[in-house]
Amino acid sequence: MKKIFVAIILSFFLSSAAWAISLPDAKAQKLVGETPSGYLEAVSGSPSADVKALVDDINSKRRDEYKKIADKNKTKIAAVEALAGSKAIEKTPAGQYVKKGGNWVVK
Structure with missing residues (x-):
């Protein structure tokens, strides 16, 4: 279970250097925000x-990670998304x- 939380938290910080703005910068500038859906x-x-482009890239990586976690734990992706969203907002x-x-x- 601890590995699930670590994987979820790590997925929040996945970003691509290819974009002109980083995730921390976009959040600090109030351009993007976390949602209860985990995206x-x-x-x-x-x-x-x-x-x-940044939002699409991050969300794609999160979706892939959530699917892996859901498959590994034999649960629905929606449950993983909801848990991730709650943790991200927290x-x-x-x-x-x-x-x-x-x-x-x-916040």
């Missing part, structure tokens, strides 16, 4: 191409966006 979303309805530092009740709030 990132752009806070703005019309993100820049760099932010959209670990989000003050001053960054999280989605609660369908709305963006600054």
